[in-house]
Amino acid sequence: MDITSKGARRKPTRIAVLVVAAAMAWACAQPAAEALTTELPVQHLVLFTNGVGYFEHAGTVVGTQEIELPVPPEHMDDLLQSLVVQDLGGGRVEAVRYGARDPLGRVLSSYALDLSGDPTLAELLAQARGEAVRIDATETLRGVIVNVERVAVPDQAPRTLLTLATDDGLQRVDLDEVRAVAFEREALQAELDAALAAIARYRGGDAASVRLRFVGEGEREVRVAYVREMPVWKASYRLALEEAGRAELQGWAILDNPTALDLEDVSVWFVAGQPISFVASLYAPVYVDRPRVDVATAPRIDPVADEGQLAPIEAEAGRAMMAPSPAMMADALESAAPSFGGAGVEAAAEGVAGGATFAYRVSEPVTVGRFESAMIPIVVATVEAHAVSWYDADVLRDHPLRAVRLVNDSGLHLAAGPVTVFDEGGFAGQAMMADVVPDDSRMLAYAVDLDVRVTVASASEPERVVSAVLRGSVLETSWRSVHTTRYRLEPRGDGERFVVVEHPQRGGFAVVSPEGPVETGDAWRFGIEIGTGAPVDPTVPSHLVCDDDTCVLTVVMERLDGRQTAVNNVGGDQIAFYLENVDLSDADREALEAVLELQRGMAELDRQVVALEAQVNEVFRDQSRIRDNMAALERNSSLYRRYLADLEAQENLLTELREAIADRRSERAEAQRELDELIARLAAAAGG
Numbered sequence: 001m002d003i004t005s006k007g008a009r010r011k012p013t014r015i016a017v018l019v020v021a022a023a024m025a026w027a028c029a030q031p032a033a034e035a036l037t038t039e040l041p042v043q044h045l046v047l048f049t050n051g052v053g054y055f056e057h058a059g060t061v062v063g064t065q066e067i068e069l070p071v072p073p074e075h076m077d078d079l080l081q082s083l084v085v086q087d088l089g090g091g092r093v094e095a096v097r098y099g100a101r102d103p104l105g106r107v108l109s110s111y112a113l114d115l116s117g118d119p120t121l122a123e124l125l126a127q128a129r130g131e132a133v134r135i136d137a138t139e140t141l142r143g144v145i146v147n148v149e150r151v152a153v154p155d156q157a158p159r160t161l162l163t164l165a166t167d168d169g170l171q172r173v174d175l176d177e178v179r180a181v182a183f184e185r186e187a188l189q190a191e192l193d194a195a196l197a198a199i200a201r202y203r204g205g206d207a208a209s210v211r212l213r214f215v216g217e218g219e220r221e222v223r224v225a226y227v228r229e230m231p232v233w234k235a236s237y238r239l240a241l242e243e244a245g246r247a248e249l250q251g252w253a254i255l256d257n258p259t260a261l262d263l264e265d266v267s268v269w270f271v272a273g274q275p276i277s278f279v280a281s282l283y284a285p286v287y288v289d290r291p292r293v294d295v296a297t298a299p300r301i302d303p304v305a306d307e308g309q310l311a312p313i314e315a316e317a318g319r320a321m322m323a324p325s326p327a328m329m330a331d332a333l334e335s336a337a338p339s340f341g342g343a344g345v346e347a348a349a350e351g352v353a354g355g356a357t358f359a360y361r362v363s364e365p366v367t368v369g370r371f372e373s374a375m376i377p378i379v380v381a382t383v384e385a386h387a388v389s390w391y392d393a394d395v396l397r398d399h400p401l402r403a404v405r406l407v408n409d410s411g412l413h414l415a416a417g418p419v420t421v422f423d424e425g426g427f428a429g430q431a432m433m434a435d436v437v438p439d440d441s442r443m444l445a446y447a448v449d450l451d452v453r454v455t456v457a458s459a460s461e462p463e464r465v466v467s468a469v470l471r472g473s474v475l476e477t478s479w480r481s482v483h484t485t486r487y488r489l490e491p492r493g494d495g496e497r498f499v500v501v502e503h504p505q506r507g508g509f510a511v512v513s514p515e516g517p518v519e520t521g522d523a524w525r526f527g528i529e530i531g532t533g534a535p536v537d538p539t540v541p542s543h544l545v546c547d548d549d550t551c552v553l554t555v556v557m558e559r560l561d562g563r564q565t566a567v568n569n570v571g572g573d574q575i576a577f578y579l580e581n582v583d584l585s586d587a588d589r590e591a592l593e594a595v596l597e598l599q600r601g602m603a604e605l606d607r608q609v610v611a612l613e614a615q616v617n618e619v620f621r622d623q624s625r626i627r628d629n630m631a632a633l634e635r636n637s638s639l640y641r642r643y644l645a646d647l648e649a650q651e652n653l654l655t656e657l658r659e660a661i662a663d664r665r666s667e668r669a670e671a672q673r674e675l676d677e678l679i680a681r682l683a684a685a686a687g688g
Contacts, residue, residue, distance in 0.1 A: 047268070051231075059222065075229060081227075083224075094214075111194060137178045159176070249380070250377065265367060270360040270378060362376055416434050451493040459484050463561075473568070482558045489550065500525050572596055627647075
């Protein structure tokens with residue numbers, strides 16, 4: 001979007017200055033005259049990394065003047081939610097006016113002839129029933145439209161006929177023969193022209209006209225500011241490695257201007273950070289569906305209004321970010337930027353901290369033409385940097401990466417961007433850098449270190465219990481899990497290097513060997529010196545020094561898990577294991593031995609009951625066999641009498657077995673009562 005005036009160019013020119021001067025003289029002579037127009041050039045531009053830009057126009061008005069902003073429809077929502085208009089000389093700003101943007105169908109339906117459904121000529125003329133028209137067909141006719149009808153013709157395509165009421169009576173005209181139609185009533189023709197113009201405006205996406213009117217006297221300073229969608233400004237860096245842990249850093253900001261504005265001598269800010277911004281649907285009118293109630297016609301029956309929920313307004317999906325006010329940048333830091341390697345490039349910006357964001361203010365005015373881009377140096381500094389080999393198995397399994405750990409001691413917020421790394425051999429590689437706040441550091445990997453080969457092997461030991469304690473009637477146990485990882489490094493060259501091994505964290509595990517790793521949030525870092533005299537990274541301790549062909553870094557992690565189990569739910573075998581393998585207090589050991597003895601006694605009684613019940617079942621099966629045999633014998637036979645004797649003996653045995661089962665179950669119940677009392681005493685002792 002740009003700000004232009006009626007009858008003026010978009011950028012300030014000598015002609016525009018003369019026009020303003022003439023307007024000032026004319027306004028002094030005629031203070032009550034109609035409003036003049038003027039234009040305001042862009043003076044300040046703030047670009048954010050969230051897809052928006054803050055534009056600020058400023059200039060002078062004289063008396064009452066009007067400013068017109070041609071705004072593309074897609075940018076109207078941004079403007080309406082962010083527009084700031086100020087008259088700094090005591091004048092008054094009237095209401096901002098612009099053409100509403102109703103949906104096209106709603107706009108077209110408001111005209112006398114509704115073009116929203118892409119009507120045919122027949123449909124259009126049907127809408128105009130009762131209107132006077134002039135028809136050019138085989139002859140010229142004047143009359144009033146009566147109707148339009150479709151007539152079926154045998155063995156032919158249907159015909160569409162227009163019926164006119166003329167001075168000579170009703171006449172029918174075949175629409176296939178009509179060459180032109182003109183409406184006699186000028187107002188209707190104007191409605192048709194307006195509807196067609198609305199279609200053209202929507203199709204062409206014409207800019208909306210936003211009008212700002214400043215009312216006052218004399219010469220005054222005014223300001224207009226707004227936020228609009230803009231390309232994200234981009235940062236790119238060059239890093240030249242030096243000796244003794246230092247490097248030269250050069251950063252550039254890329255500004256894209258895909259607008260129709262010629263930015264001339266504009267103050268530019270680049271803001272790093274992630275301010276929230278979004279687009280609210282403010283330009284298009286929003287309507288709420290309301291219930292329609294028909295008029296009651298039956299006597300003494302009144303309509304009842306439905307007071308249910310109104311139809312919700314659908315929210316338009318928008319971008320999830322809003323830019324803060326650039327007022328936070330009022331006080332700039334003053335610092336001289338060092339040169340980058342003596343190449344004559346100086347930083348054209350200075351850093352300004354502001355709450356959650358950091359800005360680079362370009363010290364010299366910037367000129368970028370419409371649809372042009374520019375690169376502006378914003379960082380030239382010497383920073384702490386340590387060359388290392390960085391191994392992360394999740395990135396590359398077989399080799400470490402050549403990397404540099406960059407410490408941001410520049411005092412500036414380094415925005416995310418690509419980094420091109422140079423060493424004594426020239427171009428060394430490229431890396432991607434995330435946002436780095438002052439005093440933070442990043443590991444920048446830029447090449448594969450083929451001179452070192454790495455193999456990794458991992459193993460886990462079975463989980464084992466290390467302690468058990470009775471807390472009343474609850475048994476608390478601790479279990480240890482151990483995981484071991486071995487990194488085998490095989491140097492293939494004579495070069496000395498410091499390898500930083502990135503070891504991933506595991507949930508709940510802690511490193512027990514080697515001691516003192518550096519934690520990075522989701523990993524631990526271990527240092528390995530290959531060769532004597534290797535330049536080390538002071539932030540990562542050296543855990544291993546390798547002078548041989550190979551060396552192995554062994555990382556041991558362990559996790560302790562606590563578990564709580566009610567004693568009456570712990571099996572006898574598990575209690576026996578704790579008694580044999582875990583150090584217990586005398587009181588806990590005595591209590592668990594008592595529990596184990598009762599559990600074993602109950603288990604033995606349960607076994608005996610099962611065995612006795614098995615004997616009962618065996619007797620039942622034998623009795624069934626005997627009864628089946630007796631059914632086939634004579635009652636006075638000797639075998640029949642023998643079977644009767646066997647049944648009597650078996651009944652006596654069943655009686656004995658049932659009594660034994662009852663005794664065992666009674667003993668088992670008594671043992672369970674003793675166990676319950678023991679557990680209750682343990683719980684009571686813990687409570688006391």
